[in-house]
Amino acid sequence: EAQVTQNPRYLITVTGKKLTVTCSQNMNHEYMSWYRQDPGLGLRQIYYSMNVEVTDKGDVPEGYKVSRKEKRNFPLILESPSPNQTSLYFCASSSHRQGSYEQYFGPGTRLTVT
Amino acid sequence: AQSVSQHNHHVILSEAASLELGCNYSYGGTVNLFWYVQYPGQHLQLLLKYFSGDPLVKGIKGFEAEFIKSKFSFNLRKPSVQWSDTAEYFCAVSLTTGGGNKLTFGTGTQLKVEL
Numbered sequence: 001e002a003q004v005t006q007n008p009r010y011l012i013t014v015t016g017k018k019l020t021v022t023c024s025q026n027m028n029h030e031y032m033s034w035y036r037q038d039p040g041l042g043l044r045q046i047y048y049s050m051n052v053e054v055t056d057k058g059d060v061p062e063g064y065k066v067s068r069k070e071k072r073n074f075p076l077i078l079e080s081p082s083p084n085q086t087s088l089y090f091c092a093s094s095s096h097r098q099g100s101y102e103q104y105f106g107p108g109t110r111l112t113v114t
Numbered sequence: 115a116q117s118v119s120q121h122n123h124h125v126i127l128s129e130a131a132s133l134e135l136g137c138n139y140s141y142g143g144t145v146n147l148f149w150y151v152q153y154p155g156q157h158l159q160l161l162l163k164y165f166s167g168d169p170l171v172k173g174i175k176g177f178e179a180e181f182i183k184s185k186f187s188f189n190l191r192k193p194s195v196q197w198s199d200t201a202e203y204f205c206a207v208s209l210t211t212g213g214g215n216k217l218t219f220g221t222g223t224q225l226k227v228e229l
């Protein structure tokens with residue numbers, strides 16, 4: 001089954017404790033992206049990757065890092081989480097080849113930083 | 115940079131009522147347009163998309179949307195809503211250039227359908 005998976009689905013942590021949220025897709029998509037969803041703000045892009053070893057900032061990159069060492073994986077790293085990073089995070093992927101730019105979303109990770 | 119406006123933040127309808135959710139975007143070039151739906155506790159799912167051709171697009175579950183280029187709009191419609199349509203709806207825009215994969219979302223419309 002074609003899908004985007006994220007882990008963990010729920011995470012409660014404390015300020016300053018480094019964490020990683022994993023994202024993996026099995027569709028051989030070139031493009032992957034991270035979004036955060038906050039009430040009243042919709043989804044905002046954090047980082048994206050056009051292909052392996054190619055990443056770039058989205059609209060709200062501060063406090064986040066990413067890496068793309070393999071095509072299928074795109075982890076999101078919070079080096080020193082803060083309470084304002086409490087949010088619902090979605091990973092997404094799409095293919096350049098299809099030309100349709102339809103993005104497939106993961107199930108989401110609800111992060112709480114205390 | 116492109117932006118997307120969804121003017122209705124909360125909509126409450128009775129079952130069988132007709133639905134129209136507004137979406138306007140600001141970008142002068144060629145765009146791809148999407149409507150996504152998020153059911154409670156679930157991830158985003160694609161309802162429908164427009165890239166080119168017929169400006170009236172039909173999606174899943176009886177939804178449709180009309181692209182009006184002169185108004186920079188892509189409104190979502192359904193003739194008769196069901197209780198199961200209760201969800202949050204997001205309009206999104208991407209460019210058809212090399213940055214074509216970047217989606218810019220509206221702030222969402224929370225739809226509640228009452229029995």
